[in-house]
Amino acid sequence: MESIAGSEWIEDVSWDDNGLVPAIAQDQESGRALMVAWMNREALRLTAQSGYAVYWSRSRRCLWHKGEESGHRQKVGEIRLDCDGDVVLLQVEQQGGIACHTGHARCFYRTLEGDGWVESEQVLKDPAEIYASKE
Amino acid sequence: MESIAGSEWIEDVSWDDNGLVPAIAQDQESGRALMVAWMNREALRLTAQSGYAVYWSRSRRCLWHKGEESGHRQKVGEIRLDCDGDVVLLQVEQQGGIACHTGHARCFYRTLEGDGWVESEQVLKDPAEIYASKE
Numbered sequence: 001m002e003s004i005a006g007s008e009w010i011e012d013v014s015w016d017d018n019g020l021v022p023a024i025a026q027d028q029e030s031g032r033a034l035m036v037a038w039m040n041r042e043a044l045r046l047t048a049q050s051g052y053a054v055y056w057s058r059s060r061r062c063l064w065h066k067g068e069e070s071g072h073r074q075k076v077g078e079i080r081l082d083c084d085g086d087v088v089l090l091q092v093e094q095q096g097g098i099a100c101h102t103g104h105a106r107c108f109y110r111t112l113e114g115d116g117w118v119e120s121e122q123v124l125k126d127p128a129e130i131y132a133s134k135e
Numbered sequence: 136m137e138s139i140a141g142s143e144w145i146e147d148v149s150w151d152d153n154g155l156v157p158a159i160a161q162d163q164e165s166g167r168a169l170m171v172a173w174m175n176r177e178a179l180r181l182t183a184q185s186g187y188a189v190y191w192s193r194s195r196r197c198l199w200h201k202g203e204e205s206g207h208r209q210k211v212g213e214i215r216l217d218c219d220g221d222v223v224l225l226q227v228e229q230q231g232g233i234a235c236h237t238g239h240a241r242c243f244y245r246t247l248e249g250d251g252w253v254e255s256e257q258v259l260k261d262p263a264e265i266y267a268s269k270e
Binding site for chain 2: 007008009012022024026030031032033035036048078079080081082083084087089100101102104107108109110111112115116117
């Protein structure tokens with residue numbers, strides 16, 4: 001793995017015991033919070049370097065170049081860090097207008113209404129269609 | 136502790152091994168992401184019930200009625216859940232215009248510029264002043 005020596009800013013992040021930090025992706029135009037995923041040092045470094053969001057998939061245990069299958073890449077306009085250094089905030093341009101693997105514009109498509117979660121936003125594209133090229 | 140029986144929606148949340156879920160607070164007017172904190176079942180139930188954000192303080196190990204000391208309460212307009220059920224998103228009205236204990240409007244006041252994090256937003260109020268009444 002390439003050295004990340006000299007990247008002191010990477011060490012300003014309060015990495016958790018698994019070497020991860022949660023990252024929020026927010027649509028820079030609409031301001032809508034799109035999703036939360038995880039990053040390790042390499043993912044954050046690649047995100048900063050490439051200008052496109054790269055996460056760490058905890059389930060697949062590998063770097064996840066967001067949109068590499070779906071085309072729904074996130075062009076990063078800004079990277080922010082919170083006061084404790086333990087949450088990253090990305091301002092992104094969501095390509096294709098779909099951030100969620102369910103085909104919704106964003107992962108936060110459920111709203112609490114009374115005693116239950118209501119799907120308050122529609123599916124924009126059938127997931128089978130989004131990932132068809134890889135099946 | 137009061138029973139939360141009947142709150143099936145609470146169990147739709149994917150609580151982690153510590154019984155917690157991260158919650159993002161977003162300013163409902165400006166759309167700015169303000170902060171991320173943690174909730175347990177009781178905090179989420181109280182948030183929904185009272186209409187004001189209640190978190191779980193991991194360091195103090197107690198319910199944290201946001202703003203009870205500072206007056207910077209968060210009036211909750213909407214509660215959302217993501218696709219995996221493991222992140223909560225609150226749309227809030229930030230009373231006093233300050234979400235962060237550092238006196239910044241929000242916790243995400245640092246921006247990555249080149250090789251370092253730059254404080255890109257000012258302190259609006261001296262923290263010593265915010266918490267003076269309790270010192």
